[in-house]
Amino acid sequence: QVQLVESGGGLVQAGASLRLSCAASGVTDDYSLLRMAWFRQAPGKEREFVAGSTWRGATDYADSVKGRFTISRDNAKKMVYLQMNSLKPEDTARYYCATDRRLYVDNILLPYDFWGQGTQVTVSS
Numbered sequence: 001q002v003q004l005v006e007s008g009g010g011l012v013q014a015g016a017s018l019r020l021s022c023a024a025s026g027v028t029d030d031y032s033l034l035r036m037a038w039f040r041q042a043p044g045k046e047r048e049f050v051a052g053s054t055w056r057g058a059t060d061y062a063d064s065v066k067g068r069f070t071i072s073r074d075n076a077k078k079m080v081y082l083q084m085n086s087l088k089p090e091d092t093a094r095y096y097c098a099t100d101r102r103l104y105v106d107n108i109l110l111p112y113d114f115w116g117q118g119t120q121v122t123v124s125s
Helices: none
Strands: 003-007 010-013 018-025 036-041 048-053 059-061 069-074 079-084 093-099 119-124
Touching: 003 093, 018 036, 018 093, 018 119, 036 069, 036 079, 048 069, 048 079, 059 069
Parallel strands: 010 119
Antiparallel strands: 003 018, 018 079, 036 048, 036 093, 048 059, 069 079, 093 119
16 A cells, blocks of 8 residues: 655744655555655645646646746655745645646546655744
């Protein structure tokens, strides 16, 4: 069973940066062929897509984070990262890492199969 463990969240002031990490285990296929994505959920709101990365190396971002967040991955270590710069109070949420049981998927927005427990990011004004 695939397990995802996020880390790197915390309490920061507006304008600061954070780097989230997500470690995958139990991946029996080639990790580099999987989609990886970050989602977030704020209190009282639905979970929303933040950023994603395909096996081809293509990336996509929510409009609200474009130019501020960057997704990257280290396939050898089975890690995916989310570098978050210029954080805003509206970025406050629990951030989740997600991946797929299918390989070679190009559509970043299709449903994901595996989720981590999340890491909390709180941005004060």
